[in-house]
Amino acid sequence: xxxxxxxxxxxxxxxxxxxxxxxxxxxxxxxxxxxxxxxxxxxxxxxxxxxxxxxxxxxxxxxxxxxxxxxxxxxxxxxxxxxxxxxxxxxxxxxxxxxxxxxxxxxxxxxxxxxxxxxxxxxxxxxxxxxxxxxxxxxxxxxxxxxxxxxxxxxxxxxxxxxxxxxxxxxxxxxxxxxxxxxxxxxxxxxxxxxxxxxxx
Amino acid sequence: xxxxxxxxxxxxxxxxxxxxxxxxxxxxxxxxxxxxxxxxxxxxxxxxxxxxxxxxxxxxxxxxxxxxxxxxxxxxxxxxxxxxxxxxxxxxxxxxxxxxxxxxxxxxxxxxxxxxxxxxxxxxxxxxxxxxxxxxxxxxxxxxxxxxxxxxxxxxxxxxxxxxxxxxxxxxxxxxxxxxxxxxxxxxxxxxxxxxxxxxx
DNA sequence: CTCGTACCTGAACGATCGTTCATTCACGGA
DNA sequence: TCCGTGAATGAACGATCGTTCAGGTACGAG
Numbered sequence: 001x002x003x004x005x006x007x008x009x010x011x012x013x014x015x016x017x018x019x020x021x022x023x024x025x026x027x028x029x030x031x032x033x034x035x036x037x038x039x040x041x042x043x044x045x046x047x048x049x050x051x052x053x054x055x056x057x058x059x060x061x062x063x064x065x066x067x068x069x070x071x072x073x074x075x076x077x078x079x080x081x082x083x084x085x086x087x088x089x090x091x092x093x094x095x096x097x098x099x100x101x102x103x104x105x106x107x108x109x110x111x112x113x114x115x116x117x118x119x120x121x122x123x124x125x126x127x128x129x130x131x132x133x134x135x136x137x138x139x140x141x142x143x144x145x146x147x148x149x150x151x152x153x154x155x156x157x158x159x160x161x162x163x164x165x166x167x168x169x170x171x172x173x174x175x176x177x178x179x180x181x182x183x184x185x186x187x188x189x190x191x192x193x194x195x196x197x198x199x200x201x
Numbered sequence: 202x203x204x205x206x207x208x209x210x211x212x213x214x215x216x217x218x219x220x221x222x223x224x225x226x227x228x229x230x231x232x233x234x235x236x237x238x239x240x241x242x243x244x245x246x247x248x249x250x251x252x253x254x255x256x257x258x259x260x261x262x263x264x265x266x267x268x269x270x271x272x273x274x275x276x277x278x279x280x281x282x283x284x285x286x287x288x289x290x291x292x293x294x295x296x297x298x299x300x301x302x303x304x305x306x307x308x309x310x311x312x313x314x315x316x317x318x319x320x321x322x323x324x325x326x327x328x329x330x331x332x333x334x335x336x337x338x339x340x341x342x343x344x345x346x347x348x349x350x351x352x353x354x355x356x357x358x359x360x361x362x363x364x365x366x367x368x369x370x371x372x373x374x375x376x377x378x379x380x381x382x383x384x385x386x387x388x389x390x391x392x393x394x395x396x397x398x399x400x401x402x
Numbered sequence: 403c404t405c406g407t408a409c410c411t412g413a414a415c416g417a418t419c420g421t422t423c424a425t426t427c428a429c430g431g432a
Numbered sequence: 433t434c435c436g437t438g439a440a441t442g443a444a445c446g447a448t449c450g451t452t453c454a455g456g457t458a459c460g461a462g
Contacts, residue, residue, distance in 0.1 A: 005439085021309050023224035027420065039422090040440050048420065105306035108222050144387070146380055152365070153358040153384055160357035179347055183354055186345070187388055206409085228450065240452085241410050249450065 006044045008034040010058075013051040018098035022052055022109035052106070053114050059099035060121050063092045067128065078136030079190045083181040085129060086158060090177040093161040100162035129155060133188060143189035154184045207245045209235040211259075214252040219299035223253055223310035253307070254315050260300035261322055264293045268329060279337030280391045284382040286330060287359060291378040294362040301363035330356060334389060344390035355385045 012034035016025040027048050031038045045051055066088040074084035093100050107118060133151045136142030144150040158180060171179070213235035217226040228249050232239045246252055271285035294301050308319060334352045337343030345351040359381060372380070 019309070021222065021224055021307075023222055024310065026418080028418090037441055038420095039442075042421075043439065106222075108220070109225065146384065149380055149384060152361065153354070153388075156357045156361035157354040160353065160360070164353070179350055183347065183350060183388065186390060187354075187384065189387060227448080229448090238411055239450095240412080243451075244409065 005034075005036055005040065009036060009041055009044060010051070010054060014055055014098050014102075017052065017055065017106065018101055022048075022102070022106045027051075049111055049114070052102070052109060053111075055099055056103055056110070056114070056118060059092075059096045060103070060118070062096065063088070064121070064125075066092060067125075071128075077193070078132050078139060078141055079185060079192065081132045082129075082136065082154075082184055082188065082190075085132065086154065086181045086184045087177045089155070089158040090161060090180045091173055093158055094165045094173045094176060097162050097165060100159070104159060104162065126151070126155065136188060136190070139193070141191055141193050143191055144187070147188070150188045153187055157183060157187075206235075206237060206241065210237060210242055210245060211252070211255060215256055215299050215303075218253065218256065218307065219302055223249075223303075223307045228252075250312055250315070253303075253310060254312075256300055257304055257311070257315070257319060260293075260297045261304070261319070263297065264289070265322070265326075267293060268326075272329075278394070279333050279340060279342055280386060280393060282333045283330075283337065283355075283385055283389065283391075286333065287355065287382045287385045288378045290356070290359040291362060291381045292374055294359055295366045295374045295377060298363050298366060301360070305360060305363065327352075327356065337389060337391070340394070342392055342394050344392055345388070348389070351389045354388055358384060358388075 009030065012030045013025075016030045016033060019025075027041060028038055030051070031041045034041070045054070067085060070084035070088040071081060074080045103118065107115060110118060129151050130148075133142060133144075133147045137144070137147050142150075161176070161180075165176070210231065213231045214226075217231045217234060220226075228242060229239055231252070232242045235242075246255070267289040268286060271289040272282060275281045275285035304319065308316060311319060330352050331349075334343060334348045338345070338348050343351075362377070362381075366377070
């Protein structure tokens with residue numbers, strides 16, 4: 001558990017980094033926003049980099065945890081499994097908007113070790129999608145002729161949510177997720193098993 | 202016309218901004234990379250901000266010019282027109298990779314006036330897509346039940362290209378563009394006019 | 403030759419940055 | 433009571449930042 005002071009600092013850093021960008025944000029402003037002194041910050045964190053690391057790490061773990069749960073609840077059908085991943089991703093991008101923008105735009109500012117972790121996680125995330133799309137194509141339920149590009153497209157669509165979504169919009173997060181599930185299934189050209197193909201040869 | 206020195210400075214700024222981000226890039230490094238002195242830079246440009254402005258502006262104008270040409274060559278069919286826009290966007294994201302990453306991630310660093318211009322341009326760009334999707338839906342050739350989200354999805358897919366595309370990959374820019382045209386038409390559920398609907402009521 | 407102009411330079415300025423440090427305060431255990 | 437430890441402070445450090453400035457060079461026009 002993190003103490004109240006630590007939590008306030010992290011929250012302030014979240015906003016400052018998201019608003020100004022990592023490099024342009026100043027730790028003095030972060031401390032001021034958190035209502036603590038500059039040195040108090042150094043009591044909890046070793047420096048600016050660790051703040052970024054903590055933010056990216058926390059939200060990254062939350063994402064993978066969410067993916068794991070959704071996939072567990074999903075069945076074997078690739079359509080269902082893709083829907084599960086899309087749901088988790090949309091929810092994450094909408095609920096962790098600031099952290100999402102951070103990881104999407106400030107990976108340059110990470111230290112070497114952080115960057116490695118981050119890229120490995122991103123790779124693992126892509127692999128989950130890739131595996132599911134591949135399975136769907138193999139089983140003939142995903143008809144897209146371009147599985148790789150469709151996968152990239154689905155991920156890009158979901159990721160972009162962080163850039164425009166605002167709380168209190170016309171759609172709830174859950175409604176948004178279901179809508180993007182539809183779009184994703186359209187993009188991979190999902191045809192549930194058992195139906196006749198639409199373009200008979 | 203810009204002189205050779207000016208062009209070298211702009212080219213150096215392009216790379217430094219893209220690699221480190223605007224705030225983290227130093228104009229000393231830019232000058233060094235361009236092979237000119239620090240003060241020489243101030244002879245051509247009034248400051249760091251103007252470098253960013255010049256880069257964003259140049260590439261932005263190139264994009265809209267490209268869209269205009271493609272749309273002019275396209276016919277009246279919304280499918281054709283959407284394809285034209287997607288082609289222009291994919292080409293731009295792939296060929297102006299660095300500038301694309303800049304505008305996508307460093308809008309925070311723009312001055313108030315720059316930001317206004319940029320957002321207006323982005324709005325205009327979205328409007329072009331929006332108009333076409335709307336027409337397609339009205340004419341019944343785009344069957345997507347979620348035109349707004351489909352439009353956002355198409356744009357997001359194309360934009361993401363700047364993040365992973367590298368010259369010399371397995372696909373040429375033109376091949377990539379055609380592939381994304383296919384994906385975009387799938388996403389809006391394009392059914393060319395004159396065909397019977399696939400889900401008759 | 404002289405002047406003006408465009409091009410370019412090194413040195414410096416003030417500001418702000420991330421970080422460190424010595425110190426103080428609060429407080430629970432011995 | 434004294435001591436030790438974690439929390440918090442303000443002041444300062446060195447570095448780097450963007451920017452400015454006075455001056456130097458090359459060169460074509462008069």
